[in-house]
Amino acid sequence: MSSPTVLKLGGSVVTDKDAPETVDDERLAALADAVAGHDGPLVVVHGGGSFGHHHASAHGVSRTEGSGDPAAARGIAGAMEDLNRAVVGALADAGAPAVPVHPFSLAARDADGDLSLPAGSVATMLDEGFVPVLHGDVVAHAGEGVTILSGDELVVALAASLGAERVGLCSAVPGVLDADGAVVPRIGAFDEVADALGGSDSTDVTGGMAAKVRELLALDAPAYVFDADAVAEFLAGGEPGTRID
Numbered sequence: 001m002s003s004p005t006v007l008k009l010g011g012s013v014v015t016d017k018d019a020p021e022t023v024d025d026e027r028l029a030a031l032a033d034a035v036a037g038h039d040g041p042l043v044v045v046h047g048g049g050s051f052g053h054h055h056a057s058a059h060g061v062s063r064t065e066g067s068g069d070p071a072a073a074r075g076i077a078g079a080m081e082d083l084n085r086a087v088v089g090a091l092a093d094a095g096a097p098a099v100p101v102h103p104f105s106l107a108a109r110d111a112d113g114d115l116s117l118p119a120g121s122v123a124t125m126l127d128e129g130f131v132p133v134l135h136g137d138v139v140a141h142a143g144e145g146v147t148i149l150s151g152d153e154l155v156v157a158l159a160a161s162l163g164a165e166r167v168g169l170c171s172a173v174p175g176v177l178d179a180d181g182a183v184v185p186r187i188g189a190f191d192e193v194a195d196a197l198g199g200s201d202s203t204d205v206t207g208g209m210a211a212k213v214r215e216l217l218a219l220d221a222p223a224y225v226f227d228a229d230a231v232a233e234f235l236a237g238g239e240p241g242t243r244i245d
């Protein structure tokens with residue numbers, strides 16, 4: 001198999017974050033058209049948006065705080081399966097060979113929180129011409145019950161194990177922004193943007209972008225952060241938004 005592209009569709013992009021469990025159908029259809037036009041091996045990952053996150057916080061579950069309650073695990077996993085069905089359905093409607101992959105059934109964390117994600121099934125799906133579509137999920141975590149596995153962690157783990165050529169994160173912003181709100185074209189070290197990330201107004205999600213940049217810097221493949229308008233440009237081999245490597 002040639003090196004795949006890994007594309008994350010942010011939860012804030014494919015759902016309406018202000019309305020619980022609501023898909024942004026129009027945005028998703030436009031993204032699906034761009035994905036369906038891609039030629040070459042592609043893995044899609046999507047985030048939680050208004051599906052996973054409110055179930056996770058209702059049950060007090062995060063990446064580090066777990067729950068041993070099976071109803072919590074079912075509630076969070078079920079909401080993400082619903083969103084995954086919508087994303088896979090939109091991709092299929094657009095003509096992409098999309099198939100669902102539920103990470104809860106694949107992955108685990110050890111007692112130190114380290115993730116193992118066997119990628120053999122995803123690699124074989126790629127070889128067979130499918131576009132596997134994974135999503136942020138719950139994950140069995142030694143000593144914690146289940147914790148949250150973010151779409152960003154999946155992107156990093158898959159890019160490393162599949163030897164991805166390029167990684168794209170489609171988010172609500174056109175790139176990583178500097179302190180003046182301008183897109184930073186390229187980041188080679190965390191210190192270059194640490195102040196802007198720390199100084200964002202979006203206190204809730206600052207960790208989100210800071211964590212993304214940190215993890216993407218550790219990858220061999222170049223990663224790009226861009227918004228929904230730039231997905232087609234990214235998939236065509238362009239360099240939209242911020243390049244992180």
Ligand SMILES: Nc1ncnc2c1ncn2[C@@H]1O[C@H](COP(=O)(O)OP(=O)(O)OP(=O)(O)O)[C@@H](O)[C@H]1O
Pocket residue numbers: 009010011012013046047048049151170171172173175176177178196197200202205206208209210
């Ligand atoms: N310096 C910065 N540049 C760009 N975005 C920033 C910055 N600092 C904080 N952010 C926030 O990070 C957010 C992107 O991270 P977030 O985790 O919300 O993305 P996502 O992957 O689209 O969503 P989800 O986690 O639901 O899948 C932006 O919407 C913005 O509010």
Ligand SMILES: C=C(C)CCOP(=O)(O)O
Pocket residue numbers: 011046047048049052053056076080135136137138148149150151152
């Ligand atoms: C909240 C859940 C279940 C998934 C979180 O994935 P993310 O939106 O990529 O952080």
